[in-house]
Amino acid sequence: MSKEKTPVFKTKEKASIAQKKENRYGWLFISPYLIFFTVFTGIPFVIAIVMSFLNMKYITRLDNLKFVGLQNFIKVFTNKEIMASLIRTFQYSLVYVPLIMILGFVLAFMLNNGVYMKKAMRSLVFMPYVSNMVAVAVIFKVLLGNNSPVIVALRNMGFDPPLLLLNLKLALPTVAMISVWKGVGLNMVVYLGALQEVPAELLEAAQIDGATKWQRIRSIIIPMISPTTFFLVISSIIGSFQNFTCIQALTEGGPGQATTVMSVNIVRTAFTKYETSLASAMAFVMFALVMIVTLIQWRGQKKWVNY
Amino acid sequence: MTSKKKSLKIALTVFILLIGLVSNFPFLFMISSSFKVSGEVMKFPWHLIPENPTLMNFQALLTNGIYNFQKWYLNTVVMTALTIVIKIFFVSFTAYGFARIKFKGKDAIFLVLLSAMMIPSDIMILPRYMIFKNLHILDTMWSLILPSCVDVYFVFLLRQSFVSIPDSLSEAAKIDGCGHFRIYWQIIFPLAKPAIATMALFSFTWSWNDYMGPYLYISTMDKQMLSVGVKLFSSGLIQDYGSQMAAATAVLLPILIAFLFCQKFFIEGVASSGVKG
Numbered sequence: 171m172s173k174e175k176t177p178v179f180k181t182k183e184k185a186s187i188a189q190k191k192e193n194r195y196g197w198l199f200i201s202p203y204l205i206f207f208t209v210f211t212g213i214p215f216v217i218a219i220v221m222s223f224l225n226m227k228y229i230t231r232l233d234n235l236k237f238v239g240l241q242n243f244i245k246v247f248t249n250k251e252i253m254a255s256l257i258r259t260f261q262y263s264l265v266y267v268p269l270i271m272i273l274g275f276v277l278a279f280m281l282n283n284g285v286y287m288k289k290a291m292r293s294l295v296f297m298p299y300v301s302n303m304v305a306v307a308v309i310f311k312v313l314l315g316n317n318s319p320v321i322v323a324l325r326n327m328g329f330d331p332p333l334l335l336l337n338l339k340l341a342l343p344t345v346a347m348i349s350v351w352k353g354v355g356l357n358m359v360v361y362l363g364a365l366q367e368v369p370a371e372l373l374e375a376a377q378i379d380g381a382t383k384w385q386r387i388r389s390i391i392i393p394m395i396s397p398t399t400f401f402l403v404i405s406s407i408i409g410s411f412q413n414f415t416c417i418q419a420l421t422e423g424g425p426g427q428a429t430t431v432m433s434v435n436i437v438r439t440a441f442t443k444y445e446t447s448l449a450s451a452m453a454f455v456m457f458a459l460v461m462i463v464t465l466i467q468w469r470g471q472k473k474w475v476n477y
Numbered sequence: 478m479t480s481k482k483k484s485l486k487i488a489l490t491v492f493i494l495l496i497g498l499v500s501n502f503p504f505l506f507m508i509s510s511s512f513k514v515s516g517e518v519m520k521f522p523w524h525l526i527p528e529n530p531t532l533m534n535f536q537a538l539l540t541n542g543i544y545n546f547q548k549w550y551l552n553t554v555v556m557t558a559l560t561i562v563i564k565i566f567f568v569s570f571t572a573y574g575f576a577r578i579k580f581k582g583k584d585a586i587f588l589v590l591l592s593a594m595m596i597p598s599d600i601m602i603l604p605r606y607m608i609f610k611n612l613h614i615l616d617t618m619w620s621l622i623l624p625s626c627v628d629v630y631f632v633f634l635l636r637q638s639f640v641s642i643p644d645s646l647s648e649a650a651k652i653d654g655c656g657h658f659r660i661y662w663q664i665i666f667p668l669a670k671p672a673i674a675t676m677a678l679f680s681f682t683w684s685w686n687d688y689m690g691p692y693l694y695i696s697t698m699d700k701q702m703l704s705v706g707v708k709l710f711s712s713g714l715i716q717d718y719g720s721q722m723a724a725a726t727a728v729l730l731p732i733l734i735a736f737l738f739c740q741k742f743f744i745e746g747v748a749s750s751g752v753k754g
Contacts, residue, residue: 189579192578192579192580193580193581194580195574195578195580195657196574196578196579196580196581196583197574197580197582198574199570199571199573199574199578199657199661200571200574200575200586202567202570202571203567203568203570203571203627203632204586206567206623206626206627207590207593207627207629209608209612210605210608210623210624210627211593211596211601211624211627211629212593213604213608214600214601214604214605214608215593215596215600215601215604217603217604217607217608218600218601218603218604221603221604229603229606229607229610277493277496280489280492280493281493283489284482284485284486284489285486285489285490285493286486286487286490287490289740291490291493291494291497292744293736293737293740293744294493294494294497294498294500294501295493295496295497295500296736296740296743296744297500297501297504297733297736298500298501298503300682300686300732300733300735300736300743301504301686301729301732301733302685302686302703302704302707302725302728302729302732303686303688303704304686304688304704304705304707304708304728305507305704305707305724305725305728305729306503306725306729307708308707308708308711308721308722308724308725309503309504309506309507309722309725310503311711312506312510312518312519312718312721312722313503313506317519318519319506319519319520319521319522319523320523322521323521323522323523326521351500356747359744359747360747363747408597411597412597412598412599414599414689415688415689418688418689418692419688419708433599436599436602437602437689437693440602440603441693446603449602449603450600450603453597453599453600453602454600456597456599457596457597457599457600460597461595
């Protein structure tokens with residue numbers, strides 16, 4: 171309770187002295203963090219904004235700096251290579267988001283509806299989530315490569331599996347599916363938590379009223395867990411945009427430009443081409459797109475999210 | 478339970494088990510291959526148990542003349558340990574301030590922190606590079622440790638858990654003459670251990686697995702971290718699948734073991750808070 175609200179025992183003056191003391195303590199507790207936060211997040215954010223309006227090339231050379239207005243942003247939208255990488259980011263999301271959402275739900279639903287050794291099963295599916303993407307990439311490159319035991323086994327069964335990571339058309343969806351494999355455990359666990367909150371009485375009542383299993387899923391379970399779905403959709407979309415590690419580790423943007431998505435392109439523009447300002451503008455364009463997608467979702471949630 | 482229901486349950490269990498095995502097959506393949514001589518890794522038909530088990534691949538990791546794998550390993554262990562310790566104190570201290578002290582300006586600052594959570598990391602890459610350079614921590618592990626200690630996410634999460642600790646406990650301590658520091662250290666911190674354990678485990682995972690940070694900010698080979706190291710290693714020794722798998726095993730094993738022993742904190746931490754990394 172705040173001291174100001176207990177005037178029965180203390181005069182107002184005394185209370186305000188105590189409050190001043192609390193103020194001091196409060197700031198004492200948060201100021202180390204605030205200083206670090208300002209240095210590593212606040213200031214960088216401001217620098218990034220400023221940078222995107224300058225003509226900066228190279229990171230350390232600060233001569234000849236000029237304000238160029240929206241020129242960098244115009245370049246982002248008129249440069250074919252950048253636009254292609256932006257489109258690839260969306261293509262990646264189009265594979266990643268639906269798959270990770272549906273699989274996460276289906277797995278959670280199956281786990282929740284009676285399996286033996288539920289906890290062990292849950293851990294088994296969650297395991298890839300904690301693994302190191304680069305180490306995983308090393309394994310997958312061998313497993314999906316020519317002459318790997320898996321590929322040979324498939325060939326012996328009469329299939330002709332393509333070399334997924336080296337195929338111009340298939341590399342991007344493959345990378346997206348590998349990150350679904352890695353991340354789906356998290357969505358599953360979050361969904362599992364939500365499913366356990368669905369009141370059993372409600373489901374039983376529906377069953378007594380003659381609702382089929384499918385009807386119960388559609389009319390009770392899915393609406394009841396819609397806030398979780400909403401949260402997961404948004405964070406999965408954001409996750410699908412920040413896919414640098416996964417792609418860099420698996421394909422480094424190749425073959426050709428097939429998996430050069432925006433995040434890979436930003437790092438390349440900044441650290442290989444040294445187009446500092448352009449890279450900054452690219453990052454902001456991506457940020458803006460994520461914001462727009464999130465805002466549309468936010469607007470749209472009234473139609474399907476029940477709180 | 479009817480027998481129909483029971484058989485459905487068995488079928489579901491088998492099905493999920495199959496999915497689990499398929500999704501963990503890459504790890505089985507990795508561990509098994511790391512004990513095989515190189516020619517056997519790609520041999521068909523494939524055997525889980527190596528025909529001629531060997532430690533050669535792990536020896537190759539330690540004795541190869543090009544890459545200093547031990548150094549990378551040590552760097553990563555030190556960096557991860559420092560990150561966890563610093564982060565726990567830094568974040569819990571701040572979270573205490575937000576959760577248990579009423580002071581002016583608190584809500585406004587908290588709002589700023591929350592909105593900063595939405596800034597994607599891509600935007601920070603270049604400016605951070607410049608700041609690290611000016612602070613002279615570029616190309617040191619501090620460029621990885623310090624930024625990850627201002628993790629807004631866990632300030633938010635710990636605050637939630639601190640708020641849920643009953644006020645009466647700290648009120649009683651206050652009457653006994655405890656200041657905020659002692660309340661933080663002797664009451665709140667110990668009571669919030671499950672939340673702090675979850676945070677420690679996730680920090681461990683994220684720091685251990687971080688690739689982008691060391692890739693961008695560390696350039697000296699001997700100061701490099703495992704993630705980048707393994708990538709160098711695997712692109713350098715293209716045909717030696719056995720050693721590549723040994724390297725991957727060395728990287729993955731600590732984290733998989735930590736997960737197996739602390740599943741509860743990992744999974745229930747996620748389920749109750751919705752951690753999304």
